[in-house]
Amino acid sequence: MQVIQSDMSPPKILTNPPIETAINIRKLSSTELLLHTKRLALDERRIGIEVLHHLREIERRRIYADIGYASLFDYVVKELEFTESSAYHRISAMRAMRDLPELEEALQTGKLSVSTVSQVQSFLRAEAVHKKKTFSKEDKASLFRSMEGKSTREVQKELVDRSPVSALPKQREKQMTEEWTELRVCLKQETLQKLKRLQDLVGRRFKEPSSYAELIDLLAELGLKKFDPLMKMAPEKKEPQSKSNVRGELESPEEGREMDAAVKDRSNAGEDMRSSEASHARYRSRTDCTTRVLSTPRVLSTSKVNSRYISSSARAQVWKEARGRCTYRNPKTGIRCGTTRWLEIEHLTPHALGGTNSPDNLTLLCKAHNWVRAKQAFGRGKIEKYERANKKP
Numbered sequence: 001m002q003v004i005q006s007d008m009s010p011p012k013i014l015t016n017p018p019i020e021t022a023i024n025i026r027k028l029s030s031t032e033l034l035l036h037t038k039r040l041a042l043d044e045r046r047i048g049i050e051v052l053h054h055l056r057e058i059e060r061r062r063i064y065a066d067i068g069y070a071s072l073f074d075y076v077v078k079e080l081e082f083t084e085s086s087a088y089h090r091i092s093a094m095r096a097m098r099d100l101p102e103l104e105e106a107l108q109t110g111k112l113s114v115s116t117v118s119q120v121q122s123f124l125r126a127e128a129v130h131k132k133k134t135f136s137k138e139d140k141a142s143l144f145r146s147m148e149g150k151s152t153r154e155v156q157k158e159l160v161d162r163s164p165v166s167a168l169p170k171q172r173e174k175q176m177t178e179e180w181t182e183l184r185v186c187l188k189q190e191t192l193q194k195l196k197r198l199q200d201l202v203g204r205r206f207k208e209p210s211s212y213a214e215l216i217d218l219l220a221e222l223g224l225k226k227f228d229p230l231m232k233m234a235p236e237k238k239e240p241q242s243k244s245n246v247r248g249e250l251e252s253p254e255e256g257r258e259m260d261a262a263v264k265d266r267s268n269a270g271e272d273m274r275s276s277e278a279s280h281a282r283y284r285s286r287t288d289c290t291t292r293v294l295s296t297p298r299v300l301s302t303s304k305v306n307s308r309y310i311s312s313s314a315r316a317q318v319w320k321e322a323r324g325r326c327t328y329r330n331p332k333t334g335i336r337c338g339t340t341r342w343l344e345i346e347h348l349t350p351h352a353l354g355g356t357n358s359p360d361n362l363t364l365l366c367k368a369h370n371w372v373r374a375k376q377a378f379g380r381g382k383i384e385k386y387e388r389a390n391k392k393p
């Protein structure tokens, strides 16, 4: 296994030039101070737009891939050190401005902010996906114009009124640590009220306010006990009857018992938790085959074996050696891509140039670095010509 390298020079670290306006602020009159602040705000917007133009050119040339990043987003977060949401908004606004150059003026004058442009752009994209709806340039421009001067919240409300499915933030899972994942989900008021009511009931019964995380866990436990045949097959635990006979305000004694059992699973850290873990482990071992099917690289049917066929053992070896990550590393910047997304098994010496299918000629690369590799092997001109010829209308 080799690590792909590129001769692309490392980006030069630019130091900030001294700021012209570094004057003694305390000596300014109030009028001067206000004027200076206004000028700085204008400069900040102008520089923000300049950044968007630069990002557009970096994307066009795919320089992010040359220096070791899997996507423009990765470059903006890791190299420019913007937060993920800031990177997302900037890239989204850059793409909107690429389609509608007139947005630049609205951004420069402050009629639209980068985040508003990004919100509307994401909405348009979601409409295209969810409703297969295409907008003419004039429709898009008019939607952007209708948002001028509005706050993020007002824009959000207007977009949700037009189409909730496209305007609400997508649900998102973000793994924080091995154990914890942040889950973002939008709920209807009605659902939230039900959750609050349950929170109140559980809190009253066990004298501890329940967080949403605990409530979701409790609901998942109850739901699995009710619907999951594998959980039903697991031997029943003998739950000690709750000494309190107060059923609270639950609908039925049956539901009350299930709730007791589920809450006790959460609150008794010892044996109960371990046996609950064990039943989950049984559940997982039964469902692991699904996970494996999803995570194993696609293997060609043996009936279609041809010279490009890579054996499943070779694929497995390549994935194992690469630890399921893109192997691209830029020798000068030292940046290793390492992304776990958009991976493909690629030939180090391309198949077209006589490369074999043995594991020492194979590696794992993301889409961006497959492109860098192809560019190195065949030349940029040929690759772009090929891409233009294969571009979907």
Ligand SMILES: [Zn+2]
Binding pocket: 068, 069, 070, 326, 327, 328, 337, 338, 339, 365, 366, 367, 368, 369
């Ligand atoms: Zn990569």
